Amino acid sequence: MTVHRAALVDLLRAAVPPEALRPGIDVQHVQPDGTVHHGGGASTADLVVGADGVHSVTRRSLWPHLPGPRYVGYTTWRLIAPPQPVEGSVETWGRGERFGHVPMPDGRIYCYVMANAPADSHVGLDELRERFARWRQPIPALLGSAHEEAVLQHDTHELPMLPTYVSGNVAVLGDAAHAMTPNLGQGACQALEDAVTLAHAVDTLGVCAGLEAYDRDRRPRTQLIVRRSRQAGAAAHWISTPMTTLRDAVLPLLPNMLFARSLTPAYTWTI
Ligand SMILES: Cc1cc2nc3c(=O)[nH]c(=O)nc-3n(C[C@H](O)[C@H](O)[C@H](O)COP(=O)(O)OP(=O)(O)OC[C@H]3O[C@@H](n4cnc5c(N)ncnc54)[C@H](O)[C@@H]3O)c2cc1C
Incomplete structure (x- = not known):
């Protein structure tokens, strides 16, 4: 199903109480104890979720030694x-x-x-x-x-794989955790799955055990999809004539089942 991004954002925004949103606040640094430094000062929370995209400040704050995008x-x-x-x-x-x-x-x-x-x-x-x-x-x-x-x-x-999506009271999700190539159209889909899983885990297990469960559940799946997405796009970007000629001759002969099987893990998910 294709959903326009603006329509999806409108749906999500309508589901959040307006007073919960503080637009225009620029986050500068996040500490594992849940302290967030931002343009308006500092705030502390029991649980901080860094969903701040591929250039995530949260990710850089928590794992400063890891390479960027x-x-x-x-x-x-x-x-x-x-x-x-x-x-x-x-x-x-x-x-x-x-x-x-x-x-x-x-x-x-x-x-x-x-x-x-x-x-x-x-x-x-x-x-x-x-x-x-x-x-x-x-x-x-x-x-x-x-x-x-x-x-x-x-x-x-693409972001290099993280060894964990959690540090102290802070979790990263979506592109901040696993920005991927768009070849499977899965980046935002995986961000939504992350959010649903994290909310469910914290609701049922509390913050500490919930964060552990979130990391255990989401990291293998999302990192598999990052790899699959990278592979899915590779052959389209070949430029050598022998390689593209071979590709164009062989691909139509492969059974559709093969493509379907390699895509199934991305498109089937239940919490
Ligand atoms: C060309 C292209 C095509 C794509 N096609 C698809 C597709 O078909 N299907 C699909 O599922 N995905 C697709 N994606 C991937 C998708 O866009 C991302 O995976 C998705 O937007 C990630 O959502 P997110 O919430 O993690 O991050 P983002 O959408 O990047 O949101 C991050 C938010 O954090 C805010 N932010 C960042 N830094 C700060 C800060 N310091 N302080 C305060 N706020 C901050 C930003 O303003 C932004 O609102 C595509 C991506 C690209 C580049």
Whole structure:
């Protein structure tokens, strides 16, 4: 099921009492005892959850000696095209670049483009149109109908594996714990699973045992998905002609079952 990120954020925000949110507060440092230093001073809590993304201050505070995000060598553009007929969800591979499109429930089409590039290189919509002009339809049509202001470009990062997701009274979750390549579309999904698991564990076991249970439960699963996601994208970014020719000849011969089996662990989960 495809859900627009803004719609998901609205749903989550509506479920939280407004007085529980303090927007615009910049967290600067987090201590394992639950003290959070921020732009408004310092606060202490029995449980602190660092869900502050791939450049997490929480993670850096707790494990300052561990390396930060690693650029994986390809950048990603995302855009929403106006409603138009497309044949379901399709990803098309080239040499070191690919284009994917996914219909959304309201008829608009979510599109993504991934391409090998040096970090921090900026490419606009006109250049993307030019680059994909000779790809099969509906790719040129989708790019042609998009608007520049609807295009997001982000470099793709992965975080090195953490030995634990918990330190003292603090847990990290989502990208702060396990930022992954977007190849399986699982980063936000795993963040949601983390949150549900952590809330359930702390509710039933208390903070200390709940945090231990959260780490035990979530680390193996999320780190497996980080690896699977990395592997799932690798062949799309090959650039050597012999390798891509071999890839394009062999992939269509593999049974669909093989792909389904490798994806099943990511898409099946119960608490
Ligand atoms: C190109 C691309 C495509 C993707 N596609 C998918 C997909 O199809 N499906 C999917 O499930 N996932 C996808 N993802 C992954 C997904 O975006 C992330 O995994 C998800 O957003 C992680 O959620 P999070 O809450 O952990 O972190 P974030 O969404 O990064 O949220 C972190 C929050 O913390 C705040 N913050 C950060 N630092 C501080 C600070 N110091 N003080 C206060 N606040 C702070 C930020 O402002 C932000 O609001 C994609 C990612 C990329 C880059």
